[in-house]
Amino acid sequence: MNPLPMVLADLRALRFGGVVAVLLVGLAVAIGIAVGAQERALRKASARAADDFPLLVGAPGSPTQMVLTGVYLQAEALPLIDGAVMARLAADPRVAGAAPLAYGDIVSGYPVVGTSAAFATRFGRIAPTEGRVFAAAGEAVVGADVRFGLGSSLTPAHATAGHNHVPGESDAEEASHRHEAVRLTVVGRLPRLGSPWDRAILVPVETVWATHGLGDGHAAAADGTKAARIGPPWDAAAVPGVPIVVVKPKAVFDAYRLRSEYRQGGTMAVFPAEVLVSLYGTVGDLRDILVLVAALDDAVVFLAILLLTVTLVGARRRRYAVLRALGAGRVYVAAVVWLGAAALTTAGSLLGLGLGWFAATALSWAIAARTGLALSATIGAGEIGFAAAMAGLGSLFAILPALAATRQPVVEALRS
Amino acid sequence: MPATGAPDRPSPAPPPGPATGSAMGPAFLRLEGIRVEHRDAGGARSLGLAVDRLVVAPGEAVALTGPSGAGKSTFLELVSGLRRPDAGRVLWGESEVSAFGEAAREAWRRLTVGFVFQDFHLVGELSILDNVLLPQSFAGFRVPAAVRCRAADLIAAAGLPDPRRRAGLLSRGEQQRVAVARALLADPPLLIADEPTASLDPATGAAIADLILAAARARGATLLMASHDPLLTARADRILRLEAGHLVDPAVVNRAEAAAVPAPGAAA
Incomplete structure (x- = not known):
């Protein structure tokens, strides 16, 4: 047949x-x-985008929102934690790296994230494809998809809550909230990460604080003079509040210990991986x-x-x-x-x-x-x-x- | 050979010895005590066909005539094993076809019967060659090269052009030629044609009649054809007329029987 x-x-x-x-x-x-x-x-x-965020510490609230904002840069105002917490974390021997994430500004719709130079390179995992990481206040390193070239001078604006800022597009809303006195200079570009961070502009957290009149997190010397430096260690007394601290524990064991310690006493600690699961x-x-x-x-x-x-x-x-x-x-x-x-x-x-x-x-x-x-x-x-x-x-x-x-x-x- | 070469004459010669016949070879066709009843939609019964005795000799060309509804189609369906009688027997040689199960009747039909329909019933999407080869695909998977050659020869002999042409594109006369070639592929000893010329113009009908009669005679195949076409029926060895399910002129029937047939069961 x-x-x-x-x-x-x-x-x-x-x-x-x-x-x-x-x-x-x-x-x-x-x-x-x-x-x-x-x-x-x-x-x-x-999951890949969350790889570089082993542990997030912030103020008590929604763990999901903390992950969405911290890892995926969803614009949302988070409650702040005392800057002393960050200083303490940075000094903790179980911590390989601790970096603040400070949000709130944009340039042409690109979110500006204040952090440390160490986190800009994802604690050493990546290196800029062009230029270098910021080394001084007012310098910026941009994500792979940000359209500004090295040497560009940028003026950040205050992002308006509830307004849909389109990355790469400057609109009237943004123009009306510019921090006119602030200038950022692009000094480097990061490799492509395949995450929203490819559209972010990373600056020293001190620059974000200074833009908003919050100081720079470093105590004045005894003689009253201040060295214009960035990065840790910060002085607990001088650090303003931060929404999120990214913590890279040294070992898995440390990660769990840290989480349980920072789950109480006015802070919240979450494993983004766990929230994602x-x-x-x-x-x-x-x-x-x-x-x-x-x-x-x-x-x-x-x-x-x-x-x-x-x-x-x-x-x-x-x-x-x-x-x-x-x-x-x-x-x-x-x-x-x-x-x-x-x-x-x-x-x-x-x-x-x-x-x-x-x-x-x-x-x-x-x-x-x-x-x-x-x-x-x-x-x-x-x-x-x-x-x-x-x-x-x-x-x-x-x-x-x-x-x-x-x-x-x-x-x-x-x-x- | 029981087939006769003399055209247009009742011709069955007495068979050599008992009326044996394998499924494949020429054989006597016998109908005994046949009764077929039709049931209409309401379940009422009516007589479809009643044949007490009929014998068709190997190689005989028989025309069935009669008004429509007289039982011609029923007769052909019965003889080809498409239908079983309500009573009586249909025998092909020693084989009691009416007693076969369905699968056996299908196999018997495949090997024994070549069908030509009034409306050709080709598969329009297939080529001439594939139409002729189609019955071959009912049993085997591959078509042997020899069968393919034979199909091509039959197509050429039927006077058809390129065998690769699609059947649906052919004229009516050409389609009936394909149907004849299809019926002949298995070299069946029994050819059944149901109004083979009725949907053709007279000239084409005559050509088809030539083709069918010549093919049957060349092979010594028994030919049963239902037809209203006097040009066709006149060329049969014998004309059987059916009316209301009965054969009208039993004398004609019995003449052939008397001439040709040993008593049923005599061979056993």
Whole structure:
């Protein structure tokens, strides 16, 4: 038995109907694929972006908001902690590095983040691709996607809460809140991190403090003179409040000890990775729901295809009756119908795999444009499994029209 | 050979020995005590066909005539094993086709019967060659090269052009030629044609009639054709007229039987 010539003839007879059916299945399957691929890409990229933030210490509040603001630079006013905490952390022997993160200003929509030179290089993990890291107040090192070249002179502005500042675009709102007296000079550019930090302008935290009239965190010498220096150690008494301190503990053991110590006494300490895990749990539930909805959606499309096929079998009953009259068995006719319908749904599922990948890539691109989080959507085992399951479901459904075809009486169909 | 070369004459010669016949070879076709009833949508029964005795000799060309609804199609369906009688037996040689199960009837039909329909029933999306080879795909996966050659020869003999042309694009006459070639591929000993010329113009119909009759005679195949076409029926060895399910002129029937046939079961 070789039903293939007849299957191909049947598919050819469908013409555009077949193309539309495959397209329909493809689009339906693509939704599930895109959701799965997108969610994984988001998880990977966000986890990678959080790699350099082992422990965050800040004022008690929402751990999620602290991570969103600290790691992903979501503009949000956080409560401050006493500067003494940062000074104490910086001096702690269990700490490999502690750096403040101070927000609030923008330049052309790019967030300005005050921190230490050590954190600008992610505690030594990266080095500037151009120029150098800031070494004095008023110097800035920019993220890979910031459009200002080395030597540019920038004037920061106070970011307006609730206003959507678009990175790279200076608007009237920004122009009306400029710190006119402050000048920042770009001295270096950081490599691409695939995170929102690629659009940030990093300056010494002292510059942020000074811009807002909060001093510079360093005590005056005994003679009353002040050396214009930046970076740790800061003087506990002179440090203004900071929203977040990034802490890099020396060991895992230290990390847990530090967290439990700074969870009390007016501070909050969180592992961003832990917050992300719980966020991923929620996002994962959401993904599961979306994938389930997509699968149900696919089932509906398959039912439509099934109906189409059953109708087709009815319309083609003479064609199949002739085959029977010429000596084909029921199994042959069933195989022709089943293979035809299964080919449509399988081709649609394969197309859906491609379309889903395409959609996820387009969505990633849109998310990257909005957030700076570099997503790369890939088709993984989950998506292939989903497409295979859909192809299997379609093939299972296709048994029905195949059975219907075998039940048609030959003699009546021949005479009709 | 039981087939006769003399055209246009009731010709069955007495068979050599008992009326044996494998599924593949020429054989006597016998109908005994046949009754077929039709049920309409309301479940009411009506007589479709009643044939007490009929014997068709190997190689005989028989035309079935009669008004529509007289039982011609039922007769052909019965003889080709598409339908089982409510009573009676259909025998092809020693094989009681009406007693076969479905799978056996399909296999028997594949090997024994060549079908030509009024409306050709080609698969329009397939080429001429693929249409002719299609019945080959019901049983085997690969088409042997010899069968492919034979198909090409049949297509050429049917007077068709390029075998790669799509069947759906052919004229009606050409389509019926393809159908004839398809029916002949397995070299069946029984050819069944249901109004093969009815949907063709007279000239084309005559050409198709030539083709079918010549093919049957060349192979010594038994030919059963239902037709209203006097040009076609006139060329049969025998004309059977059906009316309301009954053969009208039993004498004609019995003449052939008397001439040709040992008593049923005599061979056993």
